[in-house]
Amino acid sequence: xxxxxxxxxxxxxxxxxxxxxxxxxxxxxxxxxxxxxxxxxxxxxxxxxxxxxxxxxxxxxxxxxxxxxxxxxxxxxxxxxxxxxxxxxxxxxxxxxxxxxxxxxxxxxxxxxxxxxxxxxxxxxxxxxxxxxxxxxxxxxxxxxxxxxxxxxxxxxxxxxxxxxxxxxxxxxxxxxxxxxxxxxxxxxxxxxxxxxxxxxxxxxxxxxxxxxxxxxxxxxxxxxxxxxxxxxxxxxxxxxxxxxxxxxxxxxxxxxxxxxxxxxxxxxxxxxxxxxxxxxxxxxxxxxxxxxxxxxxxxxxxxxxxxxxxxxxxxxxxxxxxxxxxxxxxxxxxxxxxxxxxxxxxxxxxxxxxxxxxxxxxxxxxxxxxxxxxxxxxxxxxxxxxxxxxxxxxxxxxxxxxxxxxxxxxxxxxxxxxxxxxxxxxxxxxxxxxxxxxxxxxxxxxxxxxxxxxxxxxxxxxxxxxxxxxxxxxxxxxxxxxxxxxxxxxxxxxxxxxxxxxxxxxxxxxxxxxxxxxxxxxxxxxxxxxxxxxxxxxxxxxxxxxxxxxxxxxxxxxxxxxxxxxxxxxxxxxxxxxxxxxxxxxxxxxxxxxxxxxxxxxxxxxx
Numbered sequence: 001x002x003x004x005x006x007x008x009x010x011x012x013x014x015x016x017x018x019x020x021x022x023x024x025x026x027x028x029x030x031x032x033x034x035x036x037x038x039x040x041x042x043x044x045x046x047x048x049x050x051x052x053x054x055x056x057x058x059x060x061x062x063x064x065x066x067x068x069x070x071x072x073x074x075x076x077x078x079x080x081x082x083x084x085x086x087x088x089x090x091x092x093x094x095x096x097x098x099x100x101x102x103x104x105x106x107x108x109x110x111x112x113x114x115x116x117x118x119x120x121x122x123x124x125x126x127x128x129x130x131x132x133x134x135x136x137x138x139x140x141x142x143x144x145x146x147x148x149x150x151x152x153x154x155x156x157x158x159x160x161x162x163x164x165x166x167x168x169x170x171x172x173x174x175x176x177x178x179x180x181x182x183x184x185x186x187x188x189x190x191x192x193x194x195x196x197x198x199x200x201x202x203x204x205x206x207x208x209x210x211x212x213x214x215x216x217x218x219x220x221x222x223x224x225x226x227x228x229x230x231x232x233x234x235x236x237x238x239x240x241x242x243x244x245x246x247x248x249x250x251x252x253x254x255x256x257x258x259x260x261x262x263x264x265x266x267x268x269x270x271x272x273x274x275x276x277x278x279x280x281x282x283x284x285x286x287x288x289x290x291x292x293x294x295x296x297x298x299x300x301x302x303x304x305x306x307x308x309x310x311x312x313x314x315x316x317x318x319x320x321x322x323x324x325x326x327x328x329x330x331x332x333x334x335x336x337x338x339x340x341x342x343x344x345x346x347x348x349x350x351x352x353x354x355x356x357x358x359x360x361x362x363x364x365x366x367x368x369x370x371x372x373x374x375x376x377x378x379x380x381x382x383x384x385x386x387x388x389x390x391x392x393x394x395x396x397x398x399x400x401x402x403x404x405x406x407x408x409x410x411x412x413x414x415x416x417x418x419x420x421x422x423x424x425x426x427x428x429x430x431x432x433x434x435x436x437x438x439x440x441x442x443x444x445x446x447x448x449x450x451x452x453x454x455x456x457x458x459x460x461x462x463x464x465x466x467x468x469x470x471x472x473x474x475x476x477x478x479x480x481x482x483x484x485x486x487x488x489x490x491x492x493x494x495x496x497x498x499x500x501x502x503x504x505x506x507x508x509x510x511x512x513x514x515x516x517x518x519x520x521x522x523x524x525x526x527x528x529x530x531x532x533x534x535x536x537x538x539x540x541x542x543x544x545x546x547x548x549x550x551x552x553x554x555x556x557x558x559x560x561x562x563x564x565x566x567x568x569x570x571x572x573x574x575x576x577x578x579x580x581x582x583x584x585x586x587x588x589x590x591x592x593x594x595x596x597x598x599x600x601x602x603x604x605x606x607x608x
Contacts, residue, residue, distance in 0.1 A: 006374060013367050020363055024356040031352050035345045039284070040318070046278035047320040047336065053274055054266050054322055084232050092225045099221060103214050107206050111186065114203050122190030122199065133187035136200055262294055262332045266322065268302045275336065289337040292322070296330045316341045398431035405431075455498035455584055459608050462493040462502070462534060466525055469506045473514075480521060482514050487526035493534055494608045497585040505581050506538075508574040509601050513540035516599075529607065536603040545593040553591055554579040 118125050128136075188201040206214070275290060291303035316339065322332035346353070405424040414420050470484055477484055495502075506525075513523045517540055524539045545553060554575045582589045587605035 006378065009374070010371060013370065017363055017367050021360060024360060028349065028353060028356055031349055032345060035348055039341070039345060042282040042284060043279075043318045043336065043338075044320070046275070046282050046284070047318060047334065049278045050271070050274045051320050051322050051324065051334065054271070055324075057270070058265055058323075081232065085229070088225070088228055088232060092221070092228075095221060099217060103217070106210065110207065110210060111203070111205065115186075118188055118190065118201055118203065121193070122188075122201065123193055123196065125188045125190045125201070128187050128189045130183065130185075130187060132189070133200055133202070136189065136198070262292070262322075262330045263301050266292070266332070268292075268304065271334070272304060286338050286340055289339070291335050293333045293335060294330055295321075295333050301332075398435040401431045402428050402435075455501060455581070457496050458499065459494050460497050460499045460502055462495060462536060462605070463488040463490060463527060465499065465503055466506055466527070466536070469503050469510065470525070473507065473510060476511075477514060477521075477523075480514060482517070482521035482523060484510070485522075485524040487524065490527035490529050490534060492529060492607060493527050495534055495585070495605045496608045497605070498581075501581045502585075505578045505603070506536075508578050509538040512574060513538060513542060513599070516540070517542035530604075532607055534605045534607050536605070537600055538603075539598065539600045541598040544595045544597050544599055545591075546595050550591050550593050553593075554589075 115125075184205055186203040186205060188203065190199050190201050191197065192199055271290065271292065275288070279286070279288070289303070289305050292301045293299065294301055317335060317337045319333055319335045322334045324331060405428045408414050408424055409421065414424070466486065466488060470486060473484075510523060510525065514521050517523075522541045524537075526537050526539075528535050579589055582603055582605065585605060587603060589604070590602045591599065592602065593599035
């Protein structure tokens with residue numbers, strides 16, 4: 001991939017990522033704004049509800065008080081009315097008894113008067129019963145037996161009389177009865193003064209005039225009693241019956257006329273309780289400060305502070321008129337402040353912000369990984385190009401040598417010289433072996449990548465193996481004047497692994513130490529045991545590596561830049577091969593290097 005294309009892709013991805021980031025910020029901002037509006041709406045509703053409840057409670061208190069007073073007044077009126085009714089009833093009972101007594105007296109007086117007249121007009125008047133009176137009318141059933149002897153003088157004047165009578169009187173009584181028990185008429189049995197004959201006389205108990213008089217007196221007394229009762233009832237229950245009194249209206253009128261201080265109309269505890277209840281109903285669980293302020297005097301009556309912070313932000317403060325219906329009196333202004341408003345709103349946006357942050361992190365990770373993969377592929381492509389060039393160069397040298405040696409064998413003069421033929425044949429063989437080793441190394445790396453390389457598992461003494469590799473490389477090391485120091489102090493250096501590939505591991509590390517050294521190389525190989533592991537260290541005083549180069553030392557096709565050294569050949573596969581072999585036998589490898597001071601490779605392999 002060209003650098004220009006890489007920059008274009010990077011730019012487009014950056015623009016897209018910034019666009020997503022801006023959109024997420026806008027979304028979070030809108031969500032915060034909506035949450036703030038919802039919070040403000042809920043708080044204002046809660047304050048309105050509190051103000052309404054305070055007004056209703058204030059009215060209810062006055063109504064309850066007025067109703068209580070009115071009930072006491074009504075109870076007193078009922079008691080007074082009952083007492084007055086009882087007095088009135090007693091009074092008219094007394095008057096009725098007096099009137100009846102007077103009527104009775106009048107009636108008795110009248111009867112006595114009439115009785116006196118009858119006694120003057122007739123002889124021997126006797127009061128009889130109604131039955132006897134009726135019986136006297138029938139001669140056959142009369143209870144009277146009369147024998148009259150009368151004497152007359154010459155002038156026919158009665159000079160003497162003798163009346164003999166036999167009368168079976170009934171159960172009639174005279175005037176000792178109660179007036180209400182008197183019959184309608186008083187019946188008399190009398191005898192005529194002229195001839196002495198018995199006569200029946202009927203006397204009304206009460207005459208018509210007196211009866212009318214008594215009836216009028218009773219009617220007047222009843223009317224007076226009824227009028228007095230009506231006046232008493234009208235006086236005692238007027239407030240109830242006339243429809244002019246209303247407890248609520250009277251309480252409202254009294255509230256509007258009272259000049260009660262604001263602090264007495266509402267208490268701090270009541271406000272706190274109402275605010276807490278209404279905010280809880282709105283699911284607002286926040287610490288809050290509130291204070292009540294007088295509108296007319298511009299002063300704070302009382303205040304509740306829940307936090308130590310003295311900063312009151314206008315954005316976190318809400319207010320409402322407490323008594324909005326009061327025009328004359330101080331309506332009062334209720335303020336409420338939420339110090340932690342923003343933090344709570346942000347906490348409510350935790351899910352939204354977390355999801356947005358997660359999405360951005362995923363996009364950034366994908367973007368970073370994509371750039372990393374592109375750059376890595378670009379480097380791998382460059383390293384593969386270098387690998388192909390190095391491989392071509394490595395293969396070209398033995399092929400060229402073989403070609404030259406083959407052409408030399410065609411020379412007739414050389415054919416006669418057996419020593420030269422033998423030397424050329426040796427060169428061809430050596431170059432073929434060298435070419436085969438190159439090919440085998442490349443194929444081994446390919447098989448390692450595909451997990452097709454099967455390692456033998458056998459006991460290998462690493463001290464002996466390292467000594468053998470060092471001996472085989474002696475000529476190669478002598479050619480560059482390298483000094484190899486072996487410090488094989490491990491008491492037990494037997495591990496399980498493939499002897500061939502382990503020898504290649506040691507060979508590659510010593511070969512790299514030899515190639516990447518300035519001047520006369522100094523290489524030190526040491527072994528020691530640590531617990532159940534064998535530690536192998538290959539140390540050199542070569543050109544060393546930076547930290548970045550050390551991290552990439554085991555990458556495939558990667559070769560450490562050698563500066564002015566142009567004689568270092570290779571494919572960049574050696575250390576990658578070493579890592580794969582050590583990993584497959586259950587070990588690990590570390591590199592410690594410092595630029596221009598050398599490198600130490602440390603191999604840790606489990607002991608057998």
